[in-house]
Amino acid sequence: MIKQLPIFLSGAGKRDVRTQFAALCYRVRKNKVRVLMITSRGTQRWIVPKGWPMDGVTPAASAAQEAWEEAGVRGTPDDRCLGIFSYSKDADDLGALPCLAMVYAVKVEALADDYPEAGQRQRKWMSRKKASRLVDEPELARILRDFDPRAQGGSS
Structure with missing residues (x-):
């Protein structure tokens, strides 16, 4: 397998980059896959964690x-992209920005009670099917529904 290389943004700012990286956080217990969903800070919609590229990462x-x-x-991320979904990100000063989010599986090893955005979001374990029904983005719904780390021969 080809090793993923870091991205270097030299001179690019957050507002210039419209690609984000998202985490499909999961665990497998008693042969059942569960995904960890969070709420957005603004609208409290169910989403997956995602953010802007980081220089050198x-x-x-x-x-x-x-x-x-x-x-x-x-947890441990898998370098293989599971898929891509599109959405509009509300940037206060720029209006709605069209974004593409590349989704990576992250096998959850532990959940902390104290983390940077604790208290700003809800988080909840749920089935892939339920998670796929709760998200607004059709491509993300498909990625959630089709995800099965047990069948991917990777980080299960």
């Missing part, structure tokens, strides 16, 4: 960092 590691900041997840 791989996309998968960026997704894992967002999982930590937004959901208190300590």
Whole structure:
């Protein structure tokens, strides 16, 4: 397998980059896959953790960092992109920005009670099917529904 390389943003600002990296946080217990969903800070919609690229960091590691900041997840990311979904991000000063989010699986090893955005979001374990019904983005719903780490021969 090809090793993922870090991204270098040299001169690019958050407002210039419209690609984000998202974490599909999961665990397998008694052969059942559960995904960890969080609420957005503004509208309280169910989403997956996601954020902007970080200079010198791989996309998968960026997704894992967002999982930590937004959901208190300590886990191992998989370098393989599960898929891409599109959405509009509300940027106060710029209006709605069209964004593409690349999704990476993060196997959850521990959940912290104290993390950067604790108290700003809810988090909840749920089935892939339920999570797929609760998200607004059709492509993300498909990624959630189709995800099965047991069948991917990777980080299960």
